[in-house]
Amino acid sequence: MKLRTLLLILIAAVITCFVGFYNNFPIVFPDTGTYISSGFANYVPIDRPIFYGWFLRHASLAESLWLAILAQALILALLLYYFFRQFVEARYRAALYLGFAFFCTLFTGLSVHVSTLMPDIFAPMMMLSLGLLLLVPGLKVRDQAVIGIILFYSMAVHYAHLFTAYLILGAVSLLWLLYRKRGLIRLRALLLCWGVVLLSSLLIPATNWAMGEGFGLSKGGHVFLMQRLVHWGVIEEYLAEACPEKGYRFCAYKDSIPLDFIWDPESPLHKTGGWLENKQEYQAIFGDVLTDWTYLRIILARSFETSLELFFSFDVGDTTAPALDGSSPFETIKMRLPEQLRRYRFSRQS
Template sequence: MAVALYNGFPLVEGDTGSYIASGIEQSVPPDRTPFYGLFVRITSMWASLWLPIIAQCLLLTFVLRRFIRSFFTEALPSNILLLIVLLITSFTCVSWIAAFLMPDVFAGILLLSILLYLPNKKKNSFSGIVYLLIITLCIIIHNSHFLITAAFASLILVYALFTRNKILILRNTAMIAISVSFFFLVHFINDNNGNGFAFSKNSYQFMITKFAETGILKNYLDDNCDKKHFAICSFRNEIPPVSWEFLWSDYSPPYRAGGWEAHRAEYEYIIHDVFNTAKYRNLFIQKSFIYSLRQLVTFNVPDVCTFHGPDSQPYRYIKLYFEDEIGAYISAKQNNGGFHGETCNIFYYVYFALSVAMLLFLFPRLMTTEVKFTYACVLIFLLVNAFVSATFSTVINRFQSRVFWVLPALNTILIVKYLYYQYSAKLESPDTQKEIR
């Protein structure tokens, strides 16, 4: 929230305009879930785009507070809780993630809710139901979340089956069931709104773009254009090196060849052929592994927040539906070249390195079975998130930073807990009591 306040307006991405439009117009986008748009519509109350930011920050605060308290066996003093929250918001990128009018913040909320839901020892507790409802909300808010949750829960389910942990088996099965249900729900929603019975009407565009980014498309076209004469073959030597240019630019090969929809059948054929040909399939697997590793370590906040002017979707839809806020949007630092994240990134990297070093020093005293399980879950989730993002989309910082901040936050909680208990024990020692008297 602090980052948005400093900016003078909630931060926006290019997709923000689409979310605003789909929510206010109650339309279903062909390439994304409609639910974050509905979240913006409901929470903004047609009054202000600050209200969705406040709403997602309140939900984040609720879950983070519960997560912090879960590590303390007794009542946690409010000053210690406040200290932990201040450290997390000051020295991790969560303040940036929460400041964007985007569904990214819900990925971190999803991870925290899962970490609260899985170890809950009571089978049918009220808190467990609340966490599951929050998990459900987070799953439906973005297309990638269902696959990340299903893959993560499947891996933990294997562990639960080996250890015969009935509660873990039930809870991971529940998360898988919710993810699968959402997958089919989106199919029906799209079919009912003219987008066809598919999870995403434009999924073929993103996959072809992935082939272009990784060099697979150029490789495939070089091998096949002499025989199959695809429309895009005329531009096989002009494939842009970055995904967003290939996907969106008016000068990209798909648009110069007549547009995406004009040759949809050809693109779907290429996708089918790539995955059914060992040479290209193996190359895709290799590239997926490499790009996943790249995504895993790409978790910085933006060095420069992109300017979105009058020709952009965010500007257009803010002016159309929240006209009284267009002045604040135009004058925001993001749109005037005065909002950079380089310095923040340095602080975040240094803080993370220091917290890891302190944990390694304190390792034997802090690593209980429960803590090890929590760290394992966080690391698995980060790996799954990186794999899903890099394999089916592209490598950009916000896809990993949206969840990475949970790791230094966890480090912070454990370090403060250790120091707090050490200080409390010292206060309770006989020698200290004598000094006080």
């Protein structure tokens, strides 16, 4: 790329970091502490991949979290530039590109997510990468490699991104089968995307295995599924019917299950041994629930309702709550990046 292009991308990236500058520090979320800790201490969290932790560690140079959000912004700005290069005339490109960055920063949640130390920003990066590889013909091998690497890593930082990519490619593959004679979707591009997604699918369990955690995606998936079933009211109904016959430890607490099933210290999850101790029992419950139409009907209905609610919801303020002394982000920054603590204390968020 020319120097002018690189400068343009850098300017757009800095623009999208506006919320971070306004806050005087990158935005943190309760999960930020786990990501920083896992990356710096080099361990796989029980409920998420390690890759965003590694991103924070290396993008920050283990010195400044500002560098991490700037890296996020640069990746996003690069992907956006690829789109503008393809679909906008050269004489208007720079003005419209920067104008788009300003507009999204001021009138959407883009800057909040770019400025937050969470892997959520990699979800739109994943979608943009898929769009570029699928829709833009004639990309140079260099550009395909760059976009492919971004796609590959965007899925590795969060399980939801990987599953979303499977859904998108599944839908696109169906469209290709239905309209392949029209040539709307190139088979070579579709196969390339599938290859990247499958490789990323192998990366997470292979990394977990290499780090001594076994070959699998997550050791905590059963807990999150149980949280969802509790929230939907399925578990209370199931336990009321099953407990007279089943000897589940869960049954002793069937009348006092908190909605915040995972994090409430009074939750049956913690009173019966924790995440790993309950895995076998929870899987047995899932086997009953997911094969019984009485409960499956409720799950399908609640899933549909939740999907609609999320589709029409727009809330960017839930990531900016204060994280004060004793919180996971505060204590982790204090331990891993003590020189950043003073800046964090004087941020608007804290």
